[in-house]
Amino acid sequence: MSIQTRPSSTDLLLPRPGVNEQWDPHTIHTYYFGFSIPEARIGAFLYLRCQPAFPLSQGGVCIFRDTDNVEHTDIAFLDYEITMPWPSVEANRITTDNGLTIDFVEPGRAARLTYSSGDGAAALDIIAEAVTPLFARGHVMPGEEDHHGGDRTPGGSEQFMHVTGELWLDGERHAVDCYAPRDRSWNQVRVERRGAVEVPPVGWSPMYFGNDLIFNQISFEPGDTGPAWMGLYDVGDRPSHHFAWIQLGDEVRSIRRVRRNVLEYHPDIYLPMRQEVEAEDERGEFYRFRGEAIACASLPAWPNASFHDSVYRWEDSQGRVTHATYQEIWFDKYQKAMKRGRVATARFAQI
Structure with missing residues (x-):
């Protein structure tokens, strides 16, 4: 499978x-x-979801810190509205x-994001x-592909960005200088x-080690790793990943196999806290990577599912280190099983 690109004009498709x-x-x-901001154990989730059939939108700014964020309202800053008017487009x-x-400021290449809360608790200005x-990415969530076709062609994109700027949080200024993905x-x-989608927890693990090694995949834990979902879902013989690629300098290659092995789960929110990825x-x-969450949180982006973001410290097989988001989502069957403790194979971290 070759990895295609999108025209810059898709950034403005609404x-x-x-x-x-x-x-x-x-x-x-x-x-x-x-x-x-790894040195401060801070992660940021900036999101906009538009629902054109109504038309409505939801989204906003979520800033989380450390690993003890069980409820949405535990995070360092939360301004996320489920029901907003259609966004202003100028x-x-x-x-x-x-x-x-x-x-x-340059579609397909550069964007500036700004925000300031009315109470002065948080503000950001980043490029x-x-x-x-x-x-190009066909879809990100399992089940979306069942609805492709028809008059309105669906699509998606993702891109690694060098993000610089400033975050102000509770009166403290933090410099931002990291490599992070964006998608839409x-x-x-x-x-x-x-019950519309029966699938194990799906995890997204983008990583940027430098121009010579950029990796991205989205997958569930395969059965041979003894995952906590075992016995809850029948995944058949399909691959555990449904989208993955690697960039080595100017060369981009598709990924034909991913094996993601979770070593420890968070004891309260069940997010993977340590894992290995082989591709x-x-x-x-x-390629082999080992990762550990240094900040994580439950976030409100999807009310019918349990959605989590984190800042992961990743290490490649040569010992190089990078930090990036790791995101995972699952549905209520898995959440209830983990809460009941019926999953005997689960390995819980000490937080």
Whole structure:
């Protein structure tokens, strides 16, 4: 599978139904940006989700710190609204009702994000500049592919960015200088109906070690690792990943196999706290990474699922270290099983 790219114009795709058109109410357009400040154990989740059938939007700014964030309201700063008007769009600038601004100063290449809370508790001003092409991604959540086709072509993209700027949190200034992914979706039908998608927890682990090694995958834990989901889902013989790639300098390769092995789970929110990732690319070359969460949180992006973000410290097989987001999502069957303690194989970290 070759990795394609998207035109820069897709950054500004926010279509809405025409007169007398009726769209699936689960149709969404999304924007995600993030950053981390490892020395302060801080992660940021900046998100906009538009629902054009209504039209409504949701999103905002979530700043989390350390690993003891069990509830959404535990995090360092939360301004996330589930119901907002359609965002304001002026030229290349998109602004939400709660004040998050995404300004594509150069679509496909650079964006400036700004925000300031009304009470002075948090503000940010960052520039995200591309260090990879704008890669095409068909879908990110399992089940979306069942709704592809029809009059409105769905799509997605993702790109690694060099993120610099400033975060002000509770009166303290933090410099931002990291490498972080951004992604988006458009015209995807992401069904929220109960039981619509039967899948184990799905984890996204982008990593940037330098221009010579950039890795990205989204997968569930394969059965041969003894995952905590074993016995809850029947995944058949399908691959554990549904999207993955690696960039080595100017060369981009697809990934044909991913084996993600979780060593420890968070005792309260069940997010993987330590894990290993092994990947094999299209040419048969292998890559191995070990990671540990230094900050994590439950976040409110998906009310029908348990969604978590984290700052992971990753190490490659040569001992190089990087930090990036690790995100995971699962549904209530898994959450209840973990809470009941029926999963005997689960390995819990000491937090």
